Amino acid sequence: MSVTEAAVENPPTGEPPRRRTPRIVAAGWAAARNGWRQLTSMRTALMLLFLLAVAAIPGSVLPQRSVKVEDVQGFYAANPDLAPVLDRLWGFDVYASPWFAAIYLLLFTSLIGCIAPRLRDHVKALRSAPPDAPKHLDRLPQSAVLDTVTDEAAARAALRGWRTVRREHADGTVTLAAEKGYLKEAGNLLFHSSLLVILVGVGLGSLWGWHAGRLIVTGPEQVFCNTVQQYDDFGLGPRVGAGDLPDFCLELLDFRAEYRPDGMPISFAADVAATDSAHGDLGRHTFSVNHPLRLSGANVYLLGHGYAPVLRYTDAAGVTQETVAPFPYTDATLTSEGVAAFPDANGSDKTKQMAFSGTYMPTRDGPPYLRSDHPEERNPALMLTAYRGDLGLDAGIPSSVYDLDQRQLDAGRLTKYGEPKLMRRGETWTLADGSKLEFVGTRQWITVSIRHDPGEPIVLTGAVLLLVGLPLSLYGKRRRVWLRLRPDGSAAAGGLPRTEYPGFEDEFRSLVERWQR
Amino acid sequence: MAELSDGLLIVTLLSYLAAMLLHAGEYAFGSRGRIANAVAAPAPARELVGAGAPVVTEAPHAYAAPAVTTPDGPAEARSKAAWLGPAAVLATGVGVVAHAITVVTRGIAAERLPFGNMYEFVLAITLLGTVVWLGTLFFQRQVRHLGLFVMVFEVLLVGVAGMILYTPVGPLVPALDSYWFGIHIGAVITSSSLFMIAGAASIMYLVRTGYDNGKRGFLYAFGGRLANAEAVERLSFRLHAFAFPIWTFGVTAGAIWAEVAWGRYWGWDPKEVWAFISWVVYAGYLHARATPSIKRSTAAWIAVIGFLTMMMNLFGVNIFFTGLHSYGGV
Numbered sequence: 076m077s078v079t080e081a082a083v084e085n086p087p088t089g090e091p092p093r094r095r096t097p098r099i100v101a102a103g104w105a106a107a108r109n110g111w112r113q114l115t116s117m118r119t120a121l122m123l124l125f126l127l128a129v130a131a132i133p134g135s136v137l138p139q140r141s142v143k144v145e146d147v148q149g150f151y152a153a154n155p156d157l158a159p160v161l162d163r164l165w166g167f168d169v170y171a172s173p174w175f176a177a178i179y180l181l182l183f184t185s186l187i188g189c190i191a192p193r194l195r196d197h198v199k200a201l202r203s204a205p206p207d208a209p210k211h212l213d214r215l216p217q218s219a220v221l222d223t224v225t226d227e228a229a230a231r232a233a234l235r236g237w238r239t240v241r242r243e244h245a246d247g248t249v250t251l252a253a254e255k256g257y258l259k260e261a262g263n264l265l266f267h268s269s270l271l272v273i274l275v276g277v278g279l280g281s282l283w284g285w286h287a288g289r290l291i292v293t294g295p296e297q298v299f300c301n302t303v304q305q306y307d308d309f310g311l312g313p314r315v316g317a318g319d320l321p322d323f324c325l326e327l328l329d330f331r332a333e334y335r336p337d338g339m340p341i342s343f344a345a346d347v348a349a350t351d352s353a354h355g356d357l358g359r360h361t362f363s364v365n366h367p368l369r370l371s372g373a374n375v376y377l378l379g380h381g382y383a384p385v386l387r388y389t390d391a392a393g394v395t396q397e398t399v400a401p402f403p404y405t406d407a408t409l410t411s412e413g414v415a416a417f418p419d420a421n422g423s424d425k426t427k428q429m430a431f432s433g434t435y436m437p438t439r440d441g442p443p444y445l446r447s448d449h450p451e452e453r454n455p456a457l458m459l460t461a462y463r464g465d466l467g468l469d470a471g472i473p474s475s476v477y478d479l480d481q482r483q484l485d486a487g488r489l490t491k492y493g494e495p496k497l498m499r500r501g502e503t504w505t506l507a508d509g510s511k512l513e514f515v516g517t518r519q520w521i522t523v524s525i526r527h528d529p530g531e532p533i534v535l536t537g538a539v540l541l542l543v544g545l546p547l548s549l550y551g552k553r554r555r556v557w558l559r560l561r562p563d564g565s566a567a568a569g570g571l572p573r574t575e576y577p578g579f580e581d582e583f584r585s586l587v588e589r590w591q592r
Numbered sequence: 593m594a595e596l597s598d599g600l601l602i603v604t605l606l607s608y609l610a611a612m613l614l615h616a617g618e619y620a621f622g623s624r625g626r627i628a629n630a631v632a633a634p635a636p637a638r639e640l641v642g643a644g645a646p647v648v649t650e651a652p653h654a655y656a657a658p659a660v661t662t663p664d665g666p667a668e669a670r671s672k673a674a675w676l677g678p679a680a681v682l683a684t685g686v687g688v689v690a691h692a693i694t695v696v697t698r699g700i701a702a703e704r705l706p707f708g709n710m711y712e713f714v715l716a717i718t719l720l721g722t723v724v725w726l727g728t729l730f731f732q733r734q735v736r737h738l739g740l741f742v743m744v745f746e747v748l749l750v751g752v753a754g755m756i757l758y759t760p761v762g763p764l765v766p767a768l769d770s771y772w773f774g775i776h777i778g779a780v781i782t783s784s785s786l787f788m789i790a791g792a793a794s795i796m797y798l799v800r801t802g803y804d805n806g807k808r809g810f811l812y813a814f815g816g817r818l819a820n821a822e823a824v825e826r827l828s829f830r831l832h833a834f835a836f837p838i839w840t841f842g843v844t845a846g847a848i849w850a851e852v853a854w855g856r857y858w859g860w861d862p863k864e865v866w867a868f869i870s871w872v873v874y875a876g877y878l879h880a881r882a883t884p885s886i887k888r889s890t891a892a893w894i895a896v897i898g899f900l901t902m903m904m905n906l907f908g909v910n911i912f913f914t915g916l917h918s919y920g921g922v
């Protein structure tokens with residue numbers, strides 16, 4: 076339509092063209108209906124499923140924040156140009172990205188649009204009788220003309236388990252219409268609905284769930300209480316506040332690890348004493364790798380373990396401090412590296428703080444003192460280097476407790492003090508200024524993951540429903556049979572499989588045999 | 593025990609290789625009559641009567657003109673090369689016995705279920721694959737042709753297991769020491785082996801339909817020698833439909849185990865990602881197969897992609913992505 080024509084049709088009278096509004100609405104309505112039909116078609120469902128599969132791939136190729144943040148940082152370091160671009164595209168948070176969500180939300184919309192009408196139809200089918208026999212039974216996939224016929228009661232008895240309807244016609248003909256296999260559609264609907272249940276459970280879990288990580292050393296003064304301040308790292312769902320966390324405390328009483336002679340692990344077990352403010356003492360619990368500690372409102376999972384050297388430092392003025400320094404392990408034999416810091420040494424002089432950095436080997440008999448031979452403490456060795464200077468602890472920049480502050484080292488504010496020293500348990504090392512370091516012993520530490528996911532029971536329910544519905548849907552067979560008994564004693568039968576069912580012929584034949592007897 | 597296991601692996605591989613060659617020989621020399629028959633009664637035979645197999649309705653209108661194809665023409669039965677097919681099945685049988693003893697002795701040597709590492713895992717999948725294949729053959733003689741495709745998979749996978757993945761007998765790490773381990777791995781192995789045979793069937797169907805559509809490149813040229821494509825396609829569907837719930841159960845059991853061990857039932861690590869992808873692709877296959885307007889060959893392609901994603905999870909994720917991970921950690 077050209078401009079002039081349009082002007083003729085709708086002269087600019089100043090009045091709104093009344094006819095057009097409903098047409099637009101109608102067109103919009105038709106487009107919406109059409110779009111909806113498109114969205115809920117099997118083809119679209121198939122496309123969306125495929126898209127979902129493809130969209131999941133980058134999350135396995137690129138490191139993901141939700142899996143391992145360190146890998147993402149490593150990727151950034153290795154690809155400084157590419158990483159920010161990928162990050163803007165949610166490349167490191169694929170499964171939380173808007174584009175991934177768009178796909179599965181569309182898919183689930185399509186799913187709702189698909190199951191709602193089918194649910195309605197199925198309810199209708201359940202309530203209405205199987206239709207009467209078609210005129211020409213011999214045109215059905217299965218049909219038979221019966222010569223000798225049982226009486227009607229016996230014919231019906233053969234149809235036990237079938238939904239059967241008897242119809243009597245004006246000419247005296249009686250038809251039996253029977254249907255079986257309603258569970259197939261029911262199972263299919265159950266299966267598809269259970270996917271929605273799972274989605275709801277996952278959603279609830281991510282909104283109201285939380286998780287945290289923490290390293291706990293044995294000993295009463297190392298008690299861990301479940302607050303945000305005490306976590307090493309944590310993630311709270313958008314609907315979780317710091318005040319919502321359950322207020323239990325855990326003391327690590329003992330940790331037991333068993334290893335084979337070749338250093339392969341056999342078992343791990345942690346003993347803890349739990350308390351909370353409501354009940355006081357919650358008793359002593361043991362948990363291990365495949366057996367988490369389940370407290371109300373949180374589960375505690377054992378992830379790893381290692382050793383924390385206990386070191387006592389007496390400075391030149393004779394002031395003694397003791398520290399328990401957990402050393403993270405670097406390999407399977409628990410060669411561990413860490414730092415013991417004494418910021419209060421030598422009065423309050425910030426240029427004379429002390430720290431000892433080094434390697435702990437639970438089993439090492441001789442040089443070189445670089446790595447442990449076995450994860451158990453058979454002949455522990457601690458190789459330490461002393462550092463003196465400003466540890467940089469109150470610079471306001473968070474630094475790792477497992478490493479010396481590299482900036483202080485680079486700036487020369489923190490320097491090596493004397494030569495490295497090998498220490499055995501109980502030994503004392505006297506430094507140049509007359510101060511002393513004693514290797515008192517070690518304690519065990521564990522790392523735990525503390526988690527709460529309120530969506531779990533819902534997801535599990537959904538998964539169970541899914542597993543019930545799926546076989547019903549896949550192996551169910553819907554089929555109909557008819558038997559027409561004419562007043563003259565002749566009879567005919569027909570059968571129609573409504574889903575792919577290779578065994579239908581056999582079933583039909585055996586029914587016919589029973590009818591003929 | 594361990595040496596016995598290792599020695600029998602070689603017997604297994606050689607038997608499968610022999611079976612593969614015998615099947616190939618059957619294609620080359622033995623099936624003139626069969627092929628002639630299959631081509632003489634071409635495509636409109638949507639309803640197929642196999643040797644003693646029940647009638648299967650392919651489409652609502654199919655009963656209008658039932659055409660019958662006999663897979664074993666009388667000419668073929670007397671053919672000089674008729675022994676090749678049965679001999680191939682016999683070789684498969686010898687292979688499966690050796691294979692079973694390989695797996696069992698390995699388990700005895702390790703004093704645990706022999707599913708502890710990739711080598712054992714692949715051996716278990718291929719063993720069950722052959723068992724499924726022989727079981728199928730027992731019920732449906734007329735799909736014997738499929739044996740070539742199955743044996744190619746077997747030879748490749750058992751070969752890769754023996755030559756690349758081989759690991760000496762060892763204990764289970766504590767993280768795997770859970771009864772969920774047996775349940776999860778058992779379900780995954782079972783479904784993988786079913787998917788494998790089903791995938792072989794889909795490939796054979798694609799080669800045949802490609803040939804019928806005039807393709808003559810690479811594999812397709814040989815499509816003319818494939819009979820019973822429709823029966824094979826139906827077999828593929830039934831195996832997929834059987835495998836899918838087991839796979840679903842296996843993934844669910846894995847999620848429950850992950851909850852018990854790590855505190856989260858799903859964490860999108862690469863193994864989980866690819867399990868998800870396979871599940872979605874196979875759901876897509878079942879959809880495509882159930883939609884009348886979508887061609888069977890399209891569904892078959894989706895099935896093949898599904899199998900590739902399973903292989904990706906088995907090999908790619910274990911080998912390639914651990915490399916990527918350590919790279920990411922530099």
Ligand code: HEM
Nearest residue numbers: 115116117120182185186189263270548549875878879882
């Ligand atoms: C969330 C994504 C979906 C998944 C994972 C999924 C999965 C499946 C699976 C595994 C089957 C096979 C079971 C069977 O044959 O009964 C199936 C069947 C079916 N699906 Fe879905 N589905 C999804 C979404 C949809 C949507 C959106 C529709 C509507 C267009 C749909 C319609 C159907 C129908 C009609 C069948 C029955 C096919 C038959 O006759 O056997 N599905 N679905």
